[in-house]
Amino acid sequence: MTTIKDVAKQANVSVATVSRVLNQKGYVSKQAERSVKNAIKSLNYKPNAVARSLYHKTSGIIGLFVPDISNPFFPELARAVEDAATSEGFTVVLCNTDSKQEKEEKYIQVLQQKYADGLIIATGTDSIEHILSTNIPVVALDRYISDHIPTVVSSNKAGAIDATEHLIAQGCQFIAHLRGPKGVTSADDRYTGFKQAIEDHSIAHVVVEAGFEIGQSEVATRNLFEKYPSIDGIFAGSDVTAAGAMRAAYQCKRAVPKDVKIIGFDGISLGEMLTPSLSTIQQPIYEMGQQAAKLLMMMIEKKELPSYWHEFSTTLKIRETSTGSE
Amino acid sequence: MTTIKDVAKQANVSVATVSRVLNQKGYVSKQAERSVKNAIKSLNYKPNAVARSLYHKTSGIIGLFVPDISNPFFPELARAVEDAATSEGFTVVLCNTDSKQEKEEKYIQVLQQKYADGLIIATGTDSIEHILSTNIPVVALDRYISDHIPTVVSSNKAGAIDATEHLIAQGCQFIAHLRGPKGVTSADDRYTGFKQAIEDHSIAHVVVEAGFEIGQSEVATRNLFEKYPSIDGIFAGSDVTAAGAMRAAYQCKRAVPKDVKIIGFDGISLGEMLTPSLSTIQQPIYEMGQQAAKLLMMMIEKKELPSYWHEFSTTLKIRETSTGSE
Structure with a gap:
């Protein structure tokens, strides 16, 4: 596997310079930057995600809290969240909380230790203190938590x-x-x-x-x-x-x-x-899941949100159980 | 937040000693070990998961590959895998692959960069080369991949x-x-x-x-x-x-x-x-998911598996569509 040392050697610069280019921090001459980028490309170097995580204190991981993925409403939401997250390079950790506060608290602790970047919460518990006190972005999906947390619901x-x-x-x-x-x-x-x-x-x-x-x-x-x-x-x-x-x-x-x-x-x-x-x-379940993921990624990137309240319209779907005479 | 330095200070040892205790590597005197463990407990110190990941090249993350979580067979499997993994301190990254090889390859790349510890694969693609060439443990669930990969299926x-x-x-x-x-x-x-x-x-x-x-x-x-x-x-x-x-x-x-x-x-x-x-x-879906997770965790801990073939018996469940006269 190619290492950062191989890149430094090929680019004829120090490891510290390669690191500055990778992390976009500190001064690097245009020429050195070009050499490093060429070396990364020609060696097909993939920066170690964990080392970058330690440096940036981000991991590209988001947590999705559902009461129980085997309740058939949530797989469709989860699929949408995962699709939107993956397309932006994030991975989704699945958390079945059974709507229990102690399970939520445990997941929050574990995810924060892994430098998770944010949470999407589609579970309901009586207390919300443990959610309000997390220090990473949170989006509420299919439920309301607080005015300070962006909310995605249907009408x-x-x-x-x-x-x-x-x-x-x-x-x-x-x-x-x-x-x-x-x-x-x-x-x-x-x-x-x-x-x-x-x-x-x-x-x-x-x-x-x-x-x-x-x-x-x-x-x-x-x-x-x-x-x-x-x-x-x-x-x-x-x-x-x-x-x-x-x-x-x-x-x-x-x-x-x-x-x-x-x-x-x-x-x-x-x-x-x-x-x-x-x-x-x-309910536009897929669109709601996508919107929750998009809002979370905007918050992770410290972009301003257009609104904290996102209500999707529902539509009447007439099938067989309410019409006809048979 | 308590850091490793606080623990070292309280235990009256060097940071390197605390690190050796945490990582169970290198020599530490019994007395120093006891002091460090007491300090960790009294300060409620939680080692940074990302730093440990970088050192051990493990992350406590396992990937679960399903074709599509919104197909109702897979949420029940996913729930079982997640329950078993969480109880052992692992987190589960959900990967919807649509049974497409390029999606599987992309997930494998991303997960390996995050030092994922293993994969449970419940998807089917024509090619298996990309799975056989991963360098982390793999378990096949509800499908057969190869004799070299532990398999959990029903009869x-x-x-x-x-x-x-x-x-x-x-x-x-x-x-x-x-x-x-x-x-x-x-x-x-x-x-x-x-x-x-x-x-x-x-x-x-x-x-x-x-x-x-x-x-x-x-x-x-x-x-x-x-x-x-x-x-x-x-x-x-x-x-x-x-x-x-x-x-x-x-x-x-x-x-x-x-x-x-x-x-x-x-x-x-x-x-x-x-x-x-x-x-x-x-099919005993929940038991199958749990077994797959358990086998994977045994492989991660480098324990020997009792067998590579785990076939669960099915049972005939007679309900209304095949009996009676109405």
Whole structure:
């Protein structure tokens, strides 16, 4: 492997001069700089990333915090972050935090020891002190942390209004909302949107907390069908929750969309895999992940951000679970 | 932040002595070692990971190569690898390669510059030269690369036999196999198992290539139903492919499982989200990911491996798509 000494020898300069050229620090004559660059090229020299990291206190590493990569919303975000980061020469360390503060703190410690350049945080914990006290750039993705941290979200409230009004336009008279966990900003905003649309139209409704998991949602929906047999529309707080509602409808022998129409929220690929295919509110997941990575890289390069609030519009995606008569 | 100098001062030894204790290299008296360790503890000193990396030429980083983290098989593997790695103090860099050789080569270059300690490769490319020529440990996960690389797979052929015999036991008389891409070892082994079981029972059958994606599988299955209306059983090469077959059955108004029984392969959480829920061949995905990480860490620590071939048994998971009469 070519070393910095080989480059110095070939360029006929000292190792210190090569180092100054590589790190763009200190005085180097134009002629010496040219010789060094030619030598680097002809020898195909690759500077040692770790040594550069020690000198610059940067590593080209960014940490991506997700609750659990096996929850199907996050792989699509992770892919987008990784694509954007890689194209700028950064590598992404995957951190499954299970939304636990102690795991987040441990990852922050380990990443800072490795001179990580920044963090993208798509997890929710009650405390935010440990995030605010990191001394590297942070971007919040799919959640709000603080006004001092750039935030990338979708228009959860407006999307929820669209979902609810779509069910009403399809003729639903009694609509259930399977809401996500209380305290999670996206779930709270979707709930607010649902309430607003429903009150505008004076439609019978019921709201239950169903988490963001399929099992909880399946049980909650079965209970709803038993208690309120006339429910004919369901707005699920996520696509995974919607899949649970579809399973409950199947078990209770209620045909979708004939007897009950269902719409989800997220727009993950799961929706297209379901039968019938799931109507949903599409978040631009890939664009959101890319934007978070871009903002983080701007902060790492100490560029000024145009804004700290980046809200992406959602779109109503009508598929089979909310239309037709079969 | 506490530095190595603070530790030396408190322990009343030289910085070089502290360094020898930290790196477990060179002679240090028992007494000096004790003083240094006490000083490290009382000052809560955390050695700079990057400086240690430069000295040891290791970084505590491992690379995980997946084709695309948004394909639902890989997040579950990634979670397992990350859990096992984190518990041993390693961090995992996520690498989406799209199974392209140039992307793999680029990642290998970047990771080696960062002194990555090893790679787990769950992607398939035609060439393997660039993998064989890396100078850090490699483990192959869900694929075979070479006899010289430890391999973690599931018993694809035996699982395919179980799937096919289950359809036959359920009374299927004409079975289609939606096979995965030719040349991908797991897909080839499942095909071989299917053929063996079908020939043992003299059952009418047809095999088509349907990739590992939902769109391709949906189209392939629709064509099959048109051409061979008496197909009453489908063994899909993956759970995602099975979801595509279920969508095709819905479009062609063939009830699952009454008119056609379907079984997948993988055992990802998608199967439980489908309606009806998907019968499948369960691979122990989490255990496989953990085993790959453990083998890699043994190699990094230069321990001898018990074996280079780690094949996990699959289990038949009977759910709704292959049983009952509704």
